[in-house]
Amino acid sequence: MSGEFNLIDKYFVNRQPQRKDVHLAAGDDCALVKPPSNVEIAISTDTLVAGTHFLPEANPAWVAHKALSSNISDLAAMGATPAWVSFALTMPEVDEEWLAPFCDSFFELADYFGIQLIGGDTTKGPLSLTLTVQGFVPEGKALRRDGAKVGDWIYVTGNLGDSKAGLEVLLDTENRVRPNAEELEKRHYLSTPRVLAGRALCDLASSAIDISDGVIADLKHILKRSEVGASIDVSLLPLSVELLEYATSIDKAQHYALTSGEEYELCFTVPEENKGSLESALAHAGTKVTCIGQIRPVDYFEIHDNNKPLNWDLSGYDHFKAK
Amino acid sequence: MSGEFNLIDKYFVNRQPQRKDVHLAAGDDCALVKPPSNVEIAISTDTLVAGTHFLPEANPAWVAHKALSSNISDLAAMGATPAWVSFALTMPEVDEEWLAPFCDSFFELADYFGIQLIGGDTTKGPLSLTLTVQGFVPEGKALRRDGAKVGDWIYVTGNLGDSKAGLEVLLDTENRVRPNAEELEKRHYLSTPRVLAGRALCDLASSAIDISDGVIADLKHILKRSEVGASIDVSLLPLSVELLEYATSIDKAQHYALTSGEEYELCFTVPEENKGSLESALAHAGTKVTCIGQIRPVDYFEIHDNNKPLNWDLSGYDHFKAK
Numbered sequence: 001m002s003g004e005f006n007l008i009d010k011y012f013v014n015r016q017p018q019r020k021d022v023h024l025a026a027g028d029d030c031a032l033v034k035p036p037s038n039v040e041i042a043i044s045t046d047t048l049v050a051g052t053h054f055l056p057e058a059n060p061a062w063v064a065h066k067a068l069s070s071n072i073s074d075l076a077a078m079g080a081t082p083a084w085v086s087f088a089l090t091m092p093e094v095d096e097e098w099l100a101p102f103c104d105s106f107f108e109l110a111d112y113f114g115i116q117l118i119g120g121d122t123t124k125g126p127l128s129l130t131l132t133v134q135g136f137v138p139e140g141k142a143l144r145r146d147g148a149k150v151g152d153w154i155y156v157t158g159n160l161g162d163s164k165a166g167l168e169v170l171l172d173t174e175n176r177v178r179p180n181a182e183e184l185e186k187r188h189y190l191s192t193p194r195v196l197a198g199r200a201l202c203d204l205a206s207s208a209i210d211i212s213d214g215v216i217a218d219l220k221h222i223l224k225r226s227e228v229g230a231s232i233d234v235s236l237l238p239l240s241v242e243l244l245e246y247a248t249s250i251d252k253a254q255h256y257a258l259t260s261g262e263e264y265e266l267c268f269t270v271p272e273e274n275k276g277s278l279e280s281a282l283a284h285a286g287t288k289v290t291c292i293g294q295i296r297p298v299d300y301f302e303i304h305d306n307n308k309p310l311n312w313d314l315s316g317y318d319h320f321k322a323k
Numbered sequence: 324m325s326g327e328f329n330l331i332d333k334y335f336v337n338r339q340p341q342r343k344d345v346h347l348a349a350g351d352d353c354a355l356v357k358p359p360s361n362v363e364i365a366i367s368t369d370t371l372v373a374g375t376h377f378l379p380e381a382n383p384a385w386v387a388h389k390a391l392s393s394n395i396s397d398l399a400a401m402g403a404t405p406a407w408v409s410f411a412l413t414m415p416e417v418d419e420e421w422l423a424p425f426c427d428s429f430f431e432l433a434d435y436f437g438i439q440l441i442g443g444d445t446t447k448g449p450l451s452l453t454l455t456v457q458g459f460v461p462e463g464k465a466l467r468r469d470g471a472k473v474g475d476w477i478y479v480t481g482n483l484g485d486s487k488a489g490l491e492v493l494l495d496t497e498n499r500v501r502p503n504a505e506e507l508e509k510r511h512y513l514s515t516p517r518v519l520a521g522r523a524l525c526d527l528a529s530s531a532i533d534i535s536d537g538v539i540a541d542l543k544h545i546l547k548r549s550e551v552g553a554s555i556d557v558s559l560l561p562l563s564v565e566l567l568e569y570a571t572s573i574d575k576a577q578h579y580a581l582t583s584g585e586e587y588e589l590c591f592t593v594p595e596e597n598k599g600s601l602e603s604a605l606a607h608a609g610t611k612v613t614c615i616g617q618i619r620p621v622d623y624f625e626i627h628d629n630n631k632p633l634n635w636d637l638s639g640y641d642h643f644k645a646k
Binding site for chain 1: 346347350351352353354355356357358360362363364365366367368369370371372373374375376397398400401403407409410411413441442443444446447448449451453455458460462465467468469531532533548
């Protein structure tokens with residue numbers, strides 16, 4: 001830990017209740033923590049760069065929410081319970097009008113999930129944020145990408161597509177006149193990671209991933225790691241009323257749903273014998289889940305509309321190609 | 324974990340021997356790790372930004388070394404043994420000529436210290452790196468900043484001042500004609516973190532910090548957290564022959580030594596009764612240590628030359644002020 005000391009003190013130290021497993025947070029060369037003995041630690045790192053992942057003029061409270069929730073979403077996808085976060089902030093100059101709402105939003109979300117900030121760095125340079133979150137998962141119970149089996153059912157949480165529509169709105173002002181534009185833009189930034197759902201899935205799902213690059217692109221990571229294929233029925237995709245109005249046609253809305261990145265919903269697979277338990281478990285977690293297809297043998301991949309085959313181009317999102 | 328998948332696979336996955344405490348590294352939403360039961364985990368995060376912490380045209384192998392060694396140095400300053408690193412890389416475009424030497428150097432140093440890369444992110448944007456390193460320290464034994472007591476002796480490892488001279492050389496080509504310019508520039512980038520020394524100090528030192536902002540600025544963090552003062556004798560400062568030749572006079576070399584940031588030597592305090600044990604313990608660790616002063620009561624701070632008081636201006640390094 002180093003950097004601009006007053007900045008760290010004023011905005012980032014002592015903003016949160018202390019967790020008992022954090023023995024030392026800010027103020028030394030390292031943080032000191034001690035996890036429970038019966039868990040594995042799940043760790044994820046994400047960077048958000050102004051101009052690549054958010055507009056430089058974006059609401060700083062929304063940027064904070066997006067940065068932290070996208071990282072928590074990686075924990076949720078493993079079935080892990082969030083615990084600690086390290087935060088590196090690079091900015092061109094100290095901008096208190098940006099920092100104050102950013103930190104209020106950051107710590108509100110951190111508090112909600114019981115996460116303590118344990119350290120970080122503040123440096124001068126082009127605006128970007130890197131977060132490393134850590135959480136606990138009972139040993140051997142983590143949801144991985146490599147457990148899907150032929151015949152398992154493919155599910156997603158929540159609705160799909162809103163995030164992509166929101167991104168369109170914020171990138172092109174002409175879209176602001178379209179129905180629900182403001183609401184969809186907000187949803188792009190303000191997703192809620194599916195932590196409770198992830199925990200509930202630990203004993204039920206055979207694999208899971210969070211949707212950061214689009215459900216098709218992310219599902220393909222499961223297929224690759226599990227050495228299986230898939231069949232997806234677009235007529236089953238969960239779509240919000242707002243997206244349907246925005247997209248003007250159902251097949252356009254389905255395109256959004258299949259390629260919408262940064263959703264931070266979960267995509268997961270469930271063996272036939274767990275389908276019943278799934279619904280009651282996810283009802284307890286307060287999360288809508290929808291079956292959108294089924295796992296098939298390796299190299300088989302099909303997208304259909306209620307058994308009518310489709311031949312849609314659905315490239316995933318890739319920072320080094322897409323922008 | 325997300326980002327440009329081929330980039331991650333080609334340069335960062337399966338480059339290292341697997342640690343047994345890493346249950347899952349790249350290829351899923353999170354890494355999964357499990358520390359031994361009798362340790363605390365020490366965690367540190369540092370960001371290096373091109374143009375702020377290194378020149379964009381700097382040797383990528385040196386940048387990798389500096390990035391990782393500065394982070395390991397924070398572990399060393401707590402007496403921790405390095406274990407895992409998460410690495411976020413932001414770059415304007417995929418540049419293989421930069422990445423190949425960067426990764427060779429990064430993994431060479433990681434291997435040397437037995438550190439495994441457990442995850443990270445690659446994103447598009449202005450060149451910068453953020454590392455989060457984690458290491459183990461026996462529970463309750465960590466070297467902290469808040470344990471210095473009046474009468475303790477103040478020590479540093481290695482020599483001081485070379486890093487600042489090297490920085491001068493690389494920032495102003497006119498300095499390249501001065502004695503040892505090339506060697507000092509190299510030392511600025513290629514310090515070796517004092518991991519073995521830090522471990523040896525766990526049972527002997529009352530406080531420790533690594534020198535990232537200059538020994539005076541960093542010592543003042545110990546003084547503030549420990550609520551004590553200090554007296555420093557500049558005639559005792561360990562100076563390299565190369566620095567003395569470069570600086571042309573001994574008091575100029577002493578100025579370099581007191582304000583040289585990014586040294587990644589340790590500054591630590593030792594109670595009188597441990598002075599004897601210290602020398603033999605550090606000899607085992609192969610590290611030169613030098614006593615440069617003594618802890619005094621709070622609010623007392625003095626720099627002298629063999630008891631002749633000095634009134635030097637020695638501001639610390641601060642990214643938001645200095646550049």
